[in-house]
Amino acid sequence: MILTIAHKEFRSLFVIPSTWFILAALQFIFAWFFLARLDAFIQVQAQLAQLANPFGATLAVAAPLFGTLALILMMLTPIFTMRLIAEERRNQTLTLLMSSPVSDCHIVLGKFIGLMILLSLIIASCSLMVLTLASGTQLDTGLLLTNGLGLILLAASYVALGLYVSSLTAQPVVAAIGTLAIFFGLWLMEVSAVDHDNTWRALAPTSHFQSFNIGLLNSTDLLFFLLFSIAFLLLTIRRLHNNRLYS
Amino acid sequence: MSVNAPITLSVRNLIRRFGQREVIHGISLELRHGEVLGLLGHNGAGKSTTLQMLTGALLPHSGQIEICGIDLLRQPQKAKARIGFLPETLPLYRDMSVNNFLIFAAKLHRVPRAQITDALTETKRRCGLQDSGKSIIGTLSKGYQQRVGIAQAIIHQPEVIILDEPTVGLDPSQIRDIRALIRELGNMHSVILSTHLLAEVESICDRVEIMHHGRLIYGGSSTKMQQYGAQSGFIITLLAPPLLSELQALAEVQKVDQLSTTQFRILHADNTNPSAALLTLAAQHGWQAEQLVPLRTCLEDVFMQITQDEKS
Known part of the structure; x- marks a missing residue:
């Protein structure tokens, strides 16, 4: 059941041209950024070689690229999550799901997974670009893997939050703006905190992504992302259930 | 329809509130296999709310709903698999093709994978959609969209079919087609339909329940209703x-x-x-x-x- 809904969500993303445009534009931005970083790395390579323990291409090119992707995800996810429930409610198609023999949990997870597949594709396409470096140099697989995992977890937390906001309203645009505002608020919390141990900072998903970005697999961060996603998915399920009760 | 046909839907004392206001005041209904029941009432009488509760899209505040003996509130998924529902506003994904949409609906209602192709062909034949399988739903005319809506409700061969104002906004020939289809469905399934068109009740319903301000105020066969208070x-x-x-x-x-x-x-x-x-x-x-x-x-x-x- 979950997969049926996920499959439908995923397919419906690809029937609208805007998804293709977004994917193409993203790929262009990644390529631009990737080449710029690569260019800078090649220029300093001679000097790096004189260092006793020089850092490689993975840290110099891939890590910043993934850092940018994390930022782009923040702005991208609301565009996709806004439709998930708000649009169904506006078009009255939510009734179809509500009167079908599927539980609220199935609906929410199906939509979550459907969108996660798309975001994973974006993350994978970005990683593929980095993998082309393997033809010229030794890559730090550990760093690449933590970055990939970090990005997927980050995307999951964003989608969960976006899904929840989308379930609160019947206007997709309101959902998009609301989600974006929350993401920016969380991001500002991280940026504005001077102190590294600031508790406010701990609330921001982006700050937890930092350690993944430098290749650190920290169980606290892992736990944060899991709790964050699960909490908002549960809230969404609850919200859908209340929909049956109060509307 | 025989009196001994098994009861497919039974509703007891359904109550629903919106906020503090009680809109459905204890409704009880029974529907037998092969019966077409018309739910008649003014706009705002509570017809749609009642039908939505019967499908589990809305939860009642108290009362009991049984579909083929399965409690809808206790085992919602098992019971809902036996219901087909066409809401008042068509629940159609406008950017999907008719085939894809119906396949999605079939999967949602747990039609086994091997039977989906057969169910699709059969449903399209019944609803007269043979030639529009590849069309995008948004480009279809209102009458055809209505057919897709009905197809969605019957693709899994449900015991109980619930149609909320199925002929609204259709032209006379389409209305005639849809009525014929409902009549045909009524022979094999149980059908509840809500309407405020009395001619519809006259032509297709075996039995009528009249709803007024959230209460059922009259129930009887539609021929009996025509004789109500009549003078020869x-x-x-x-x-x-x-x-x-x-x-x-x-x-x-x-x-x-x-x-x-x-x-x-x-x-x-x-x-x-x-x-x-x-x-x-x-x-x-x-x-x-x-x-x-x-x-x-x-x-x-x-x-x-x-x-x-x-x-x-």
Whole structure:
């Protein structure tokens, strides 16, 4: 059941041209950024070689690229999550799901997974670009893997939050703006905190992504992302259930 | 429809509130296999709310719903697999093709994967959608969208089909097609449909429940409803009419009203009929009887009468 809904969500993303445009534009931005970083790395390579323990291409090119992707995800996810429930409610198609023999949990997870597949594709396409470096140099697989995992977890937390906001309203645009505002608020919390141990900072998903970005697999961060996603998915399920009760 | 057919839907004391306001006040219903039940009522009488509760899209605040003996509130998924629902606003994903949408609906309703192709072909045939399988739903006309809506509700062969105003916004020929389809569905499944079109009830429903301000105020077969409060009688046109008193003097005639110079409305008791006697008399006296039309109450009058009775 979950997969049926996920499959439908995923397919419906690809029937609208805007998804293709977004994917193409993203790929262009990644390529631009990737080449710029690569260019800078090649220029300093001679000097790096004189260092006793020089850092490689993975840290110099891939890590910043993934850092940018994390930022782009923040702005991208609301565009996709806004439709998930708000649009169904506006078009009255939510009734179809509500009167079908599927539980609220199935609906929410199906939509979550459907969108996660798309975001994973974006993350994978970005990683593929980095993998082309393997033809010229030794890559730090550990760093690449933590970055990939970090990005997927980050995307999951964003989608969960976006899904929840989308379930609160019947206007997709309101959902998009609301989600974006929350993401920016969380991001500002991280940026504005001077102190590294600031508790406010701990609330921001982006700050937890930092350690993944430098290749650190920290169980606290892992736990944060899991709790964050699960909490908002549960809230969404609850919200859908209340929909049956109060509307 | 036989009286011994198994009960497919049973509802007891359904209550629903919106905020503090109670909108459905304890509704009880029963539906048998092969029966078409019309839920009749004014706009805002609570028809859609009731139907949504029957499908589990809304939860009742109290009461019990059983679909084929399965409690909808305790085992929602098992019970819902036996329901097909067409809401008032069509739940169609406008950017999907008809085939893809129906396959999605079939999967949602747990049609086994191996049977989906057959179910799809069969449903499209029944709803007259054979040639529009690849069309995008958003580009179809309203009538065809309605058919897709109905197809979505019947693709998993549910025991109970719930249709909320299925013929709204259709042109007369489409209405006729959809009614024929509903009648056909009624033979194999149980159908509940809500409507405020009385002609619809007259033509397709076996049984009628009238809903008024969140209560069921009348239930009975649709033929019985047509006789509700009816008075037997006929209207006769006599081109050379006699005096009114001559007609009144006839045996078995209870009351005569002169509608125009040539038309008379004659009321008589249920078990007698003076029309034959009157016609012979007319022939003998040269009253030139032209036509004789039995009085037939239209459902509109009955409906108005029932809802009025409830108010007073």
